[in-house]
Amino acid sequence: MSIMDSSEHGQVGTITVWIELKETSQPLTFEAANTYQKGDLFCVYVPRENRVYKIPLANIWRVTEEYHARAEPERPGTPQQFEQYVHHNERVWVRSDLKGQHREHCLCYSCHGFHPGTARNCTLAQELYEFDVKHGVTTPVWECPLFVAAEKG
Numbered sequence: 001m002s003i004m005d006s007s008e009h010g011q012v013g014t015i016t017v018w019i020e021l022k023e024t025s026q027p028l029t030f031e032a033a034n035t036y037q038k039g040d041l042f043c044v045y046v047p048r049e050n051r052v053y054k055i056p057l058a059n060i061w062r063v064t065e066e067y068h069a070r071a072e073p074e075r076p077g078t079p080q081q082f083e084q085y086v087h088h089n090e091r092v093w094v095r096s097d098l099k100g101q102h103r104e105h106c107l108c109y110s111c112h113g114f115h116p117g118t119a120r121n122c123t124l125a126q127e128l129y130e131f132d133v134k135h136g137v138t139t140p141v142w143e144c145p146l147f148v149a150a151e152k153g
């Protein structure tokens, strides 16, 4: 098997990497900035985690990489760009300029009742989260009649 350094492609933006190991059926999935080979290791740099994953080449059956061009800032008359990535174990489509920004727009993250991952979580937010995971969608709360601003600090 020959594995190239993805930086040789001169790509900018992110790379979705699926690594299928010889011994497991589920591929490992990464949102990477770069992949490369170092000795007997296949390396995947994931900037969001500030981490490099190093996997022995001998354990790998197949590597698939999908390149996503970096989104250009939106200008009037510029067509929007879209891309795919893996979220909640689902390959989803997203507008490139809005990828990963749902938290910044979701009212829940400023709400007194929002306690994700705990039994105290707002029932509405919890229902919405479960709906999103079930259907592979992401639905930030833009408006809500039950919102109470969380105390700062």
Ligand code: SF4
Pocket (backbone or CB within 6 Å): 107, 108, 111, 112, 113, 114, 122, 123, 124, 125, 141, 144, 145, 146, 147, 148
């Ligand atoms: S009350 Fe509304 S804004 Fe607050 S956590 Fe629940 S759904 Fe989100």
